[in-house]
Amino acid sequence: xxxxxxxxxxxxxxxxxxxxxxxxxxxxxxxxxxxxxxxxxxxxxxxxxxxxxxxxxxxxxxxxxxxxxxxxxxxxxxxxxxxxxxxxxxxxxxxxxxxxxxxxxxxxxxxxxxxxxxxxxxxxxxxxxxxxxxxxxxxxxxxxxxxxxxxxxxxxxxxxxxxxxxxx
Amino acid sequence: xxxxxxxxxxxxxxxxxxxxxxxxxxxxxxxxxxxxxxxxxxxxxxxxxxxxxxxxxxxxxxxxxxxxxxxxxxxxxxxxxxxxxxxxxxxxxxxxxxxxxxxxxxxxxxxxxxxxxxxxxxxxxxxxxxxxxxxxxxxxxxxxxxxxxxxxxxxxxxxxxxxxxxxxxxxxxxxxxxxxxxxxxxxxxxxxxxxxxxxxxxxxxxxxxxxxxxxxxxxxxxxxxxxxxxxxxxxxxxxxxxxxxxxxxxxxxxxxxxxxxxxxxxxxxxxxxxxxxxxxxxxxxxxxxxxxxxxxxxxxxxxxxxxxxxxxxxxxxxxxxxxxxxxxxxxxxxxxxxxxxxxxxxxxxxxxxxxxxxxxxxxxxxxxxxxxxxxxxxxxxxxxxxxxxxx
Numbered sequence: 001x002x003x004x005x006x007x008x009x010x011x012x013x014x015x016x017x018x019x020x021x022x023x024x025x026x027x028x029x030x031x032x033x034x035x036x037x038x039x040x041x042x043x044x045x046x047x048x049x050x051x052x053x054x055x056x057x058x059x060x061x062x063x064x065x066x067x068x069x070x071x072x073x074x075x076x077x078x079x080x081x082x083x084x085x086x087x088x089x090x091x092x093x094x095x096x097x098x099x100x101x102x103x104x105x106x107x108x109x110x111x112x113x114x115x116x117x118x119x120x121x122x123x124x125x126x127x128x129x130x131x132x133x134x135x136x137x138x139x140x141x142x143x144x145x146x147x148x149x150x151x152x153x154x155x156x157x158x159x160x161x162x163x164x165x166x167x168x
Numbered sequence: 169x170x171x172x173x174x175x176x177x178x179x180x181x182x183x184x185x186x187x188x189x190x191x192x193x194x195x196x197x198x199x200x201x202x203x204x205x206x207x208x209x210x211x212x213x214x215x216x217x218x219x220x221x222x223x224x225x226x227x228x229x230x231x232x233x234x235x236x237x238x239x240x241x242x243x244x245x246x247x248x249x250x251x252x253x254x255x256x257x258x259x260x261x262x263x264x265x266x267x268x269x270x271x272x273x274x275x276x277x278x279x280x281x282x283x284x285x286x287x288x289x290x291x292x293x294x295x296x297x298x299x300x301x302x303x304x305x306x307x308x309x310x311x312x313x314x315x316x317x318x319x320x321x322x323x324x325x326x327x328x329x330x331x332x333x334x335x336x337x338x339x340x341x342x343x344x345x346x347x348x349x350x351x352x353x354x355x356x357x358x359x360x361x362x363x364x365x366x367x368x369x370x371x372x373x374x375x376x377x378x379x380x381x382x383x384x385x386x387x388x389x390x391x392x393x394x395x396x397x398x399x400x401x402x403x404x405x406x407x408x409x410x411x412x413x414x415x416x417x418x419x420x421x422x423x424x425x426x427x428x429x430x431x432x433x434x435x436x437x438x439x440x441x442x443x444x445x446x447x448x449x450x451x452x453x454x455x456x457x458x459x460x461x462x463x464x465x466x467x468x469x470x471x472x473x474x475x476x477x478x479x480x481x482x483x484x485x486x487x488x489x490x491x492x493x494x495x496x497x498x499x500x501x502x503x504x505x506x507x508x509x510x511x512x513x514x515x516x517x518x519x520x521x522x523x524x525x526x527x528x529x530x531x532x533x534x535x536x537x538x539x540x541x542x543x544x545x546x547x548x549x550x551x552x553x554x555x556x557x558x559x
Contacts, residue, residue: 017406034246035221041244 047157049150052092060111062100065156069100069108070145071118072154075129079116083130085166086144090152097154098131098142109142118142185398188376193394194401195382202380203408204269210409211262212368214416216361218255222248226307228353230346233309234435250420256427257420259301263450266294270479275503277491278381279482286378289371291480296364298451303356305448306349310432315445317344317352326469343438385491452517453510453536459521460513460533471533478540485540488547489554498546506539 038046048065055061055074062069073096075081081094088095100108100118107122117134118127125136132141144167148160175181194202225245227236241248270290273279279287306317321338325331340347379390388394395401419426426449431442447455458472478485486499493499512532519525 017410031247031250032221035224035248035251037246039240039244 047155050154050156052090052095052152052154055095057093058113060113063156065099065145068145070156071096071098071100071111071131071142073097073111073129079129081128081130083132086130086132086141088147088149088154088162090149092152095154096129096131097144097147099145100142102138103133103140103142104136104138189398189402190396192376192379192397193388193390194380194397195388195394197382197384198380199383200408201268201272203405204265204272205375206402206405207409207412208262208265208269209368210412211258211265212364215255215258215262218251218258219357219361221251222255223357228307228350230309230349230436233307233349237308238310238433253420253424253428257416257424259304260427260448260450261416261419262297263301266297267450270294271507273381274482274506275493276381276383277385277486277493280385280486280491281483282378283374283381284483285374286371287483288480289367289374292367293364293371295476296360296367300356300360300364301448301450303352303360306344306352307356308432309349309436310429311434311436311440311442312429312432312445314344314436314438315441316447317348319445321348323469323472326466345438381491383492383494385495446518449514449518452515453513456513456517456529457533457536459517459526460529462521462526462530471537475533475536478537481540482543486543486547488550490550496546496550498549499543502539502542502546505535509535509539 046066048063050061050063050072052072052074055072057074058076059074061072063072064070074092075087075094075096081087081096086096086098088097102109102120102122102125104120104123104125107120109118109120109125109127111117112119116129118131120126120136120138123137125138126134127138127142128134130141131144133139144163145156146159147163148155148158149162172181176183222241225236225240225248227233237252241252273287273290302316302320306313321335321344324338325335327334336342338348339345340351379387382388431444434442446452454472454475457475458468461468461471488496488499490496493503509532512528513536516525516529516532521529
């Protein structure tokens with residue numbers, strides 16, 4: 001009888017110590033995990049604003065967003081895009097806004113204004129003015145970054161209704 | 169097949185545990201003071217892990233260091249403050265543990281044959297922990313960091329002939345500067361911790377070979393007496409660790425201020441010394457010995473150097489055949505005067521060295537050395553008494 005009682009007391013202490021140690025270890029691991037998160041300043045830099053009116057028709061601007069190049073192309077009628085799901089419409093006209101990283105192996109494609117295409121120097125992949133892959137090894141069109149429109153200001157890193165409509 | 173069996177076949181895990189931990193018989197006549205060794209292992213692990221996480225955001229550059237600690241780690245990194253407070257409080261408390269561990273060793277004669285190597289490796293560990301604390305204190309690059317490093321490195325200037333060149337060599341510049349910061353950083357995060365781990369392994373191995381001392385200082389019959397280190401000793405140790413961690417985290421969460429000097433929240437300024445500079449509490453006693461001989465700077469420096477080295481020679485200063493202080497009335501008097509004196513020196517270290525304090529400082533410094541002088545005398549008296557009893 002006393003033996004049995006002693007064992008259960010011992011088990012209780014064992015589980016209590018083990019449980020409490022597990023809580024402590026879990027809390028420590030959580031804190032360790034949290035320290036690795038991007039810092040507030042990194043997160044803040046994850047949202048970039050850009051005034052689209054700075055881009056002239058036919059011109060392309062490259063801005064940095066989350067350490068990646070984002071191509072902002074103000075289209076001209078000659079580009080004959082015809083890609084409503086890949087067009088950012090503003091009062092200034094239509095824009096192509098894509099992440100400038102080739103979907104093949106991650107090189108940065110160059111804009112060739114005489115042909116109105118992006119040409120990737122690494123393996124010859126080509127994208128049209130909408131950012132769709134039209135030649136070579138790239139498996140997918142150029143990616144569209146999450147964005148929000150505030151009039152003519154584009155906010156990269158936040159998902160606005162226009163972006164949701166495009167990916168939806 | 170269970171993993172332990174699989175490992176056992178290849179690495180003889182069970183045999184290893186048996187030889188190192190289960191066959192290691194700990195005497196029964198020990199008290200809670202014998203738990204401080206494992207507490208120090210625990211504390212070192214806590215310092216190692218918290219330091220590792222600080223290292224991930226700390227920037228060893230005189231332009232960036234202060235902000236990387238006081239802005240990035242304290243304000244931006246999630247729970248960064250926790251790791252810093254654990255590391256700072258830990259660095260302070262590890263010395264409390266070290267002092268208690270050493271005092272236990274002195275009182276119960278744990279430095280006597282056959283434990284000289286235990287004592288020597290222990291002394292080396294104390295020196296290494298001190299060096300780690302000193303180099304680590306510079307890293308936040310605050311005013312106290314800067315001027316502590318500046319004054320302590322200046323001490324080397326007094327070494328005859330090579331002193332002035334040596335100081336520049338240690339600093340890598342004419343004053344403490346970026347070069348000093350980066351080399352202290354390298355020592356603090358790699359060199360010293362690696363050395364500590366190696367010496368700690370030798371220290372533990374030497375204890376395993378000669379066995380733990382005990383209250384009576386009499387060796388035990390390892391086959392019949394004593395309890396296995398694992399699981400019997402460690403089960404009690406876990407209880408002590410739990411109580412200790414409660415105390416430790418109470419300090420970390422509520423009383424971390426004592427380990428974070430206000431002056432150090434001002435960025436290092438080589439052109440302006442803070443009005444009061446003093447070391448952390450654990451170095452105050454030696455600092456007071458340095459200042460104690462107020463009439464002669466050189467004498468103070470020699471005393472300062474001696475005060476840190478003398479303790480290494482305890483096994484040869486005290487050759488009394490009686491091991492434990494429990495059975496040595498004369499030694500007990502000397503020991504308690506020494507402990508009290510060490511506390512007095514610690515308190516005085518923070519007070520201004522003027523008037524009465526200067527004289528008390530001198531007397532306390534002399535008493536500090538008096539302990540080491542008394543040891544061979546006490547040993548001689550005890551030897552005579554023993555011989556008298558035999559006749």
